[in-house]
Amino acid sequence: MSGMSDDRVRVRLTVKGRVQGVGFRPTIYNYAQSLLLSGWVSNSPEGALIEIEGPRQVVEGCITSLPQHLPPQAVLNSLEQTELPPVGYEGFEIRSSQEEGETQALIPPDLATCEDCLGELKDPRDRRHGYPFINCTNCGPRFTIIQKVPYDRPRTTMAPFKMCPECQREYDDPRDRRFHAQPDACPICGPKVWLEDHKGKLESEDPISEARRLLAQGKILALKSLGGFHLACDANNEQAVSELRRRKRRPSKPFAVMMSSLDVVEQHCFLAPHQRDLLTSWARPIVLLAKKEEILGRGIAPGISNLGVMLPYTPLHQLLFEGPERFHALVMTSGNRQDEPICRTNEDARRALPDIADVFLFHDREIHSRCDDSIARVFEGTIQILRRARGYVPNPVPLALSGPCVLATGPELKNTFCLTRRDEAYLSQYIGDLNDQGTLEFYQEALERMKRVLDVEPKVLAYDLHPDYLATRYAQGFPELLKIGVQHHHAHIASVMAEHHLEGPVIGVSFDGTGYGTDGQIWGGEFLLAEEGRFERLGHLAYLPMPGGEAAILEPWRMAVAYMQLSGFPVEECRNLLPGIGEESLKIVFRLAETRFNSPLTSSAGRLFDAAAALLGFQGQITYEGQAACELEALAESGDGGEPYPFARVGEKPFELDFRSLFREMVDDLRRGEGKGTVAGKFHATLTRAIVDACAGLSRTLDLKTVALSGGVFQNRILLGSVRQKLLDMGLNPLSNQAVPVNDGGISLGQAWVALKWWEERQRG
Ligand SMILES: [Zn+2]
Numbered sequence: 001m002s003g004m005s006d007d008r009v010r011v012r013l014t015v016k017g018r019v020q021g022v023g024f025r026p027t028i029y030n031y032a033q034s035l036l037l038s039g040w041v042s043n044s045p046e047g048a049l050i051e052i053e054g055p056r057q058v059v060e061g062c063i064t065s066l067p068q069h070l071p072p073q074a075v076l077n078s079l080e081q082t083e084l085p086p087v088g089y090e091g092f093e094i095r096s097s098q099e100e101g102e103t104q105a106l107i108p109p110d111l112a113t114c115e116d117c118l119g120e121l122k123d124p125r126d127r128r129h130g131y132p133f134i135n136c137t138n139c140g141p142r143f144t145i146i147q148k149v150p151y152d153r154p155r156t157t158m159a160p161f162k163m164c165p166e167c168q169r170e171y172d173d174p175r176d177r178r179f180h181a182q183p184d185a186c187p188i189c190g191p192k193v194w195l196e197d198h199k200g201k202l203e204s205e206d207p208i209s210e211a212r213r214l215l216a217q218g219k220i221l222a223l224k225s226l227g228g229f230h231l232a233c234d235a236n237n238e239q240a241v242s243e244l245r246r247r248k249r250r251p252s253k254p255f256a257v258m259m260s261s262l263d264v265v266e267q268h269c270f271l272a273p274h275q276r277d278l279l280t281s282w283a284r285p286i287v288l289l290a291k292k293e294e295i296l297g298r299g300i301a302p303g304i305s306n307l308g309v310m311l312p313y314t315p316l317h318q319l320l321f322e323g324p325e326r327f328h329a330l331v332m333t334s335g336n337r338q339d340e341p342i343c344r345t346n347e348d349a350r351r352a353l354p355d356i357a358d359v360f361l362f363h364d365r366e367i368h369s370r371c372d373d374s375i376a377r378v379f380e381g382t383i384q385i386l387r388r389a390r391g392y393v394p395n396p397v398p399l400a401l402s403g404p405c406v407l408a409t410g411p412e413l414k415n416t417f418c419l420t421r422r423d424e425a426y427l428s429q430y431i432g433d434l435n436d437q438g439t440l441e442f443y444q445e446a447l448e449r450m451k452r453v454l455d456v457e458p459k460v461l462a463y464d465l466h467p468d469y470l471a472t473r474y475a476q477g478f479p480e481l482l483k484i485g486v487q488h489h490h491a492h493i494a495s496v497m498a499e500h501h502l503e504g505p506v507i508g509v510s511f512d513g514t515g516y517g518t519d520g521q522i523w524g525g526e527f528l529l530a531e532e533g534r535f536e537r538l539g540h541l542a543y544l545p546m547p548g549g550e551a552a553i554l555e556p557w558r559m560a561v562a563y564m565q566l567s568g569f570p571v572e573e574c575r576n577l578l579p580g581i582g583e584e585s586l587k588i589v590f591r592l593a594e595t596r597f598n599s600p601l602t603s604s605a606g607r608l609f610d611a612a613a614a615l616l617g618f619q620g621q622i623t624y625e626g627q628a629a630c631e632l633e634a635l636a637e638s639g640d641g642g643e644p645y646p647f648a649r650v651g652e653k654p655f656e657l658d659f660r661s662l663f664r665e666m667v668d669d670l671r672r673g674e675g676k677g678t679v680a681g682k683f684h685a686t687l688t689r690a691i692v693d694a695c696a697g698l699s700r701t702l703d704l705k706t707v708a709l710s711g712g713v714f715q716n717r718i719l720l721g722s723v724r725q726k727l728l729d730m731g732l733n734p735l736s737n738q739a740v741p742v743n744d745g746g747i748s749l750g751q752a753w754v755a756l757k758w759w760e761e762r763q764r765g
């Protein structure tokens with residue numbers, strides 16, 4: 001245009017990433033205005049488009065420092081720029097959404113309450129003072145209320161709430177923190193809370209104060225949170241905690257605790273900077289921390305050295321910690337009946353929790369997708385997610401390959417499924433153990449909802465080889481689709497390859513409780529060679545019988561008997577070392593191990609831990625997966641380590657690791673009265689040496705340096721830490737899971753990745 005100086009430019013920016021539903025457009029609007037640039041910003045199906053026009057230097061400066069001027073929740077995946085001739089825009093504007101084209105924009109996960117909203121929540125002069133649903137473009141519910149894309153209020157469970165004029169004004173004003181904040185609401189127009197007991201609604205001016213008062217009396221409260229119901233009680237009230245255990249039929253599995261502030265967390269737990277960051281991150285997961293001492297009721301996390309702690313992440317939680325009661329810590333455990341999914345609707349809670357909760361704190365904002373609390377920890381400075389749900393879903397895991405939409409149906413325990421969209425893998429929220437009707441319904445519901453939110457339809461299916469798993473049978477229900485079975489332990493290793501963009505070949509060490517092997521046996525202590533989508537079994541723990549099959553998983557002492565029988569001890573010796581077990585039971589199980597009757601073979605590392613834990617005192621039934629191993633780890637932490645016991649390596653291709661000599665010497669130590677902490681430490685040292693020696697040998701013969709470590713056994717910090725360190729010392733490159741759980745919760749990612757590789761190979765012919 002004439003009259004414009006030569007150094008004027010117009011640049012179009014194509015922005016991809018998480019830039020919708022996070023206040024991106026108003027932030028850009030304000031930023032451009034502050035630099036006196038003209039142009040516009042708009043949403044697009046793949047993210048956002050920006051055009052800026054002005055003096056070259058200012059425009060270039062604006063682009064360079066753009067990444068530092070994004071709203072806190074935005075994630076910038078790519079920024080393409082095209083220079084165009086100036087057109088003489090006047091001023092800067094926000095343009096309405098362009099809806100055509102394929103949906104690629106990322107939906108944000110649920111976000112913890114931001115500082116600005118917290119300030120307003122506590123400000124008596126603010127119109128949202130004490131309002132339990134305060135939120136803005138930087139915080140609040142997202143994934144759990146979204147029904148469809150694009151993300152807009154009518155497609156969320158906020159649709160029934162018509163905004164009042166004041167909220168509407170904020171929503172429409174590009175300079176406001178609530179501009180296009182879809183869940184925006186206030187006490188006039190938004191959701192409300194109320195209390196109910198078993199007889200019906202409790203009339204109360206202030207239901208939240210009343211709830212606090214009841215908690216202070218030791219009552220058990222069911223409250224509707226972000227992704228489902230919580231059961232809460234005062235964590236300092238030992239009687240309330242044990243009553244909750246009794247009613248929930250959860251004798252020993254640790255409870256998560258919500259603490260009012262970081263200061264309180266620090267009084268109870270050791271807290272390093274990375275752990276502090278994780279606790280206060282937008283995702284607000286439950287973070288596993290080492291307990292300082294038992295200040296809280298002893299019933300919170302019996303037998304283990306960690307405590308699962310989180311900070312309040314909704315305004316409703318925040319308000320429970322206000323008021324005269326001054327709670328420091330509340331137990332916050334999933335609101336469900338044993339083995340059922342977390343309650344989602346008020347009706348669910350009324351049906352499932354009447355004999356667990358004394359009183360219910362309900363609200364009328366519907367939860368569309370249920371989502372449990374996530375669990376994470378910091379290990380050697382990096383974050384490891386152990387249960388991936390609220391705050392992380394639906395963030396994708398970026399892949400190094402692309403292909404058709406794959407649905408990986410996941411494992412049986414700790415199930416998640418995975419959907420791929422081009423080069424991104426979307427894991428579902430944690431579904432749980434897929435072995436009853438309620439969980440299966442949750443699975444199907446979550447799958448339908450995730451497909452809608454991602455706007456995908458699977459073309460390829462991946463499933464576990466176990467013919468009886470519900471997830472496997474689900475996959476078999478689609479005869480028209482391409483599908484591939486993926487071995488359980490291979491999927492573990494593939495999940496590491498997917499996360500770290502490895503093609504292989506890598507050495508895979510896959511140690512866990514149970515997985516169906518290609519020979520029909522129960523695998524679980526596997527050394528694999530994994531390359532592209534294939535694997536070879538290089539070695540494994542020697543097979544041994546599981547006396548009574550499934551019963552041996554519930555009763556770890558059965559495995560101790562099997563190891564002792566196999567190591568040449570008579571039944572009398574078992575009696576000495578397992579005083580908690582009845583004479584008759586011992587004889588029967590010993591006989592089962594001897595005759596191999598009703599005793600399937602397993603190479604499971606989980607069962608090896610169980611056997612050791614039983615000899616060291618765990619002689620009851622486990623009440624949650626991995627319980628005996630967790631307590632064994634805590635025992636080892638209490639000791640001062642020690643030298644490994646002997647073990648043998650036999651055979652080739654695959655080689656087997658034989659731990660009978662370990663048990664012989666362990667028994668000798670115990671007979672001599674050696675401390676249990678020391679014995680547990682020596683047991684860990686033995687496993688470490690066995691893994692490291694095997695990897696060293698394989699590394700030499702195969703000329704490989706990368707070792708992928710995965711499977712639930714690697715949740716054990718002592719084992720993972722010492723194996724990693726020793727492999728690093730030998731110049732190898734050990735990698736494990738971070739973004740997805742190292743346990744079975746990460747299996748679906750590995751399945752999906754193998755399916756994409758397989759599809760790629762088919763394409764090549
Ligand atoms: Zn906010």
Ligand SMILES: [Zn+2]
Pocket residue numbers: 163164165166167168185186187188189190
């Ligand atoms: Zn309003």
